[in-house]
Structures are given as structure tokens and as C-alpha cells.
Amino acid sequence: MIGRLNHVAIVVPDLAAASGTYRDTLGARVSAPVDLPAHGVTTVFVELPNTKIELLHPLGADSPIAKFLEKNPSGGIHHICYEVEDILAARDRLKAQGMRVLGDGEPKIGAHDRPVLFLHPKDLFGTLVELEQA
Amino acid sequence: MIGRLNHVAIVVPDLAAASGTYRDTLGARVSAPVDLPAHGVTTVFVELPNTKIELLHPLGADSPIAKFLEKNPSGGIHHICYEVEDILAARDRLKAQGMRVLGDGEPKIGAHDRPVLFLHPKDLFGTLVELEQA
Numbered sequence: 001m002i003g004r005l006n007h008v009a010i011v012v013p014d015l016a017a018a019s020g021t022y023r024d025t026l027g028a029r030v031s032a033p034v035d036l037p038a039h040g041v042t043t044v045f046v047e048l049p050n051t052k053i054e055l056l057h058p059l060g061a062d063s064p065i066a067k068f069l070e071k072n073p074s075g076g077i078h079h080i081c082y083e084v085e086d087i088l089a090a091r092d093r094l095k096a097q098g099m100r101v102l103g104d105g106e107p108k109i110g111a112h113d114r115p116v117l118f119l120h121p122k123d124l125f126g127t128l129v130e131l132e133q134a
Numbered sequence: 135m136i137g138r139l140n141h142v143a144i145v146v147p148d149l150a151a152a153s154g155t156y157r158d159t160l161g162a163r164v165s166a167p168v169d170l171p172a173h174g175v176t177t178v179f180v181e182l183p184n185t186k187i188e189l190l191h192p193l194g195a196d197s198p199i200a201k202f203l204e205k206n207p208s209g210g211i212h213h214i215c216y217e218v219e220d221i222l223a224a225r226d227r228l229k230a231q232g233m234r235v236l237g238d239g240e241p242k243i244g245a246h247d248r249p250v251l252f253l254h255p256k257d258l259f260g261t262l263v264e265l266e267q268a
Contacts, residue, residue, distance in 0.1 A: 001161030027135030075259035
């Protein structure tokens, strides 16, 4: 069911510094920062040949990643995202097998303008997993 | 400099359970467990179309991931691995820019029989990064 690894999301305390390190020190292709007010994050995409890294920083007062940064002030890996062909079919199959979907269980439009869902980390060995419709 | 994302490594408290979830619930292709005594881990590879997930469990008394599992009893994402063309050139470039290489700074032979190094998570926003020679 799960397909490609769409991205690894890393929360960072300083987006400009992290962008600079990925670009200048690690020599990767790095996008300009993009504010996503609907998601409460500012994002920088690091383009690798086979997938991407999303560097995330909180945006606004109610950012869903603010608490993560409080607990991990140096930053850290926040979630990984797998692609699925049909997000509603994937959700229903996972729920039928006892997996918990976060929020109200309905897909939201994610950072790439595609429907996404998050699965409960307790059901996946401490890993927050996002599913994105491919 | 960095190339493909070679893998995401996830430490899990129960390798059989995690393999089962990835295979049966998430529908992924999952390898048999492989003991790597030299690394102090048992590994299961989850093959995705563009990269892989490595499920890790401590092996033996001196496993380098035992403490991580103590701190994160449900498990969690442990590190990400980027490929580089020339690991010695990469190391020297990174050290010249102030990045710390873990251990004695010399590449070890990793889980895929290729030279690997680990970079200090404090220099990479709380993310433990492995470099593997492609």
C-alpha cells in the first residue's frame, strides 16, 4: 500500500541557518522559504535526487510544531511522509486494522496541495507518519 | 555534495511486531531480520520504490542504540543516511567547515558493506546524520 517516501520533515530552530548549512556545507539544492499560514509552518525544501527533506519552523501563535521545538530546542526529525494512491481507501484499511488517524479523520490539503492524513505515533513505534495522496 | 537519501533508520522495541505492521498493515515489502553483531543491531529493511526504511533493534550488551530505546521506549526515528560519492573528501570538507564527525573520524564499514561516518547531531539541528559512500 505505501509507496514512495515523499519527504522527511525536520523541525529547526533557525530556518536561515539550517538552509545555509544544507546549501553551503552539505551542498544540496535548497528552496527559498515558503510560509504556509494554514499549516502554521514556514518550510524550506531540500531537493535530493530521490526524495526531499522539509525543514520546518513554527509560523504564528498556534503552530502545531511549537511544542515539538520547545521539547527539542536544537530541533529534530518530526515526521516522515509516505505516498499512497488513494488516501480514503488507505485510511479505511488502516482504521479497520486498528490504527488511529489524528484529528477528525478527514484528509486535509497538505503542503503540496494534496490530501494528507497523520497516523498516531503510538501505533507506529514512536514515528509520526503522514500519508499523502500521490 | 549529498546525494540520495539512502535510508531512514527507526529504532523499534519489537522487531517482529514492527515488521508485521509494515508488511501486513502498511503493505510494504519487508526483508527477513539480519543480525549485524559488529554494529550491535538487528535490522529489517522496508523496501520503498525510492529509498528504504531500516527498522533497528539492539543486539548484544553494548548496542549503540540501547540508550536510545531506554529514552524512547515506544521507539522513534534514530537517524537519516545521505549518500556521498567520496566519503573521505566529504569528511574533510565538512570538518574544514567546523562540523564534528563522531568516533575517531575514520569511516567504518556499515550495514551495506560500504564506508560510513556519523555527523554530530548538534551540528545538524538535532538530527543524527549518517554519510554512506555511494
